Amino acid sequence: MTSAITVSVLMTLIAASTPLLLAALGELVAEKAGVLNLGVEGMMLCGAVAGFAVAFSSGSIVLGLAAAALAGMAAAMIFGVLALSLGANQVATGLALTIFGTGASSLIGAGFVGRTVERLGPIFPAALSEHPVLRLVFGQDILVYLSLALVACVAYFLRRTRAGLILRAVGENDASAHAIGYPVIAIRYAAVAFGGALAGLGGAYFSLALTPMWADRLTAGRGWIALALVVFSAWKPGRLLLGAYLFGAVMTLELQAKAAGVNWLAPEVLAMAPYLATIAVLTMMSLGRRTGRLDAPACLGKPFSAP
Template identity: 60%
Template structure:
């Protein structure tokens, strides 16, 4: 292992971690409000395909990201309506959203496979980006890499230090009490599901605009599910998402850099690593039931219906 392999490895880790941070942060906020949305994978695919098409049509990546967020929000709205208004089972409805997203994205993107867009522009900071070693390692990424990292303390601050955050946590822990005090539980849960949808959409678009600037059917390859696992790994705290996403990002890009590091293993086994790592990490976190009980939002996955 030598340095000329290490810098591109670390730099591409940031790229792989960014969609995971975004999707997991969105899901984390949704889950803190008591709603388990298993449709992250589907929303990411919808975001990826819509963001890609919008960018291709308009030539503007920012517009593409906006469309991706809106499209995934629309998809999450279906989930929110079923779960929050029609009181359907959250697990089943989340699975339905993922299956629907897989089908919808394949259908919408059928004529766009193989086309490419220019990848997201990488920022260039005067002096800093030209530094040897540190430049490529820290100062030559696209804006979303920095935005995703900054979003972590921001979400953490909002959740723990503001009134809004307190209310979100209240409706996740004890919706009946929050409702009794007069907080609009269902309306807030709608908002949080939509927020999770928007971030999942941007995360998906980051795949089709940033990491590999093209649309491929099913291109999320389980990242939405890994984001769900990250929320558990982070014990529902934003800073854990940052750590976990970079850890998983590193494992994900290891498969592309394995040869450089001199690993003589069939590529398929290297590709298994992110999935196996997810399982191992879940076991380590969940092994002690108290860790989960202490941190998991009490009403997670349970529907709430106000007695009018």
């Protein structure tokens, strides 16, 4: 491969990894607080359609991104009310959220199918962002840099700050955290809201950056892969970054196969690859684990009601 092709394959890989990284990082924080929100795919679709609709009608991509984060957060709040306040089963509520996001985005997006918006572009001046090699570093859009910065921020927050310690305590032992006087439900709401905002941005990455055109169900199950990535990461932000980029590589297999001159594989087989890889990775994680619980937060998925 020539360096121009290598650079362009890497650019595509980064673009494919970014929405996964955003959504998975948000879910990681929610799960660290003990909440299993299976609605990532639904929140991504809400963000994708809200971002597109606002960017399309206002002409401002920044407003679109803000709307995406807010829509993801609003969807997460529905989950919060049902699963956190009313104590509904988290698995059922998360599934409901995904079905809801799919329906809502199809309905709102019905009028936008095939419409286009201006693509989310690089933030650095053209001299840097269009340089044949340096564009790898300087040619990215704001969400790529944001996602990488957030990995560092979340890692620092969880490991080094008092608030992060409290959040982890809520996820590891909600009853004790409550007994010490921490507002378990409020902290979980905050964590779920953060997860929703990042999932919304991850979804908007599809509709505003990857293909700046509306298509129904354009996230194609990436929200579920993000959930698997959190397991893969063993709830550690650094490993999550690695996992997201590995999966980005698998998802761009089709393009890479073309670049490498492989054309005997059916496109459908390449389209299956990310999902098969997810199963393979989850299996290997289980084979390789030493402890019984895969390092999951102890209260993950369990409802909490103050005694």
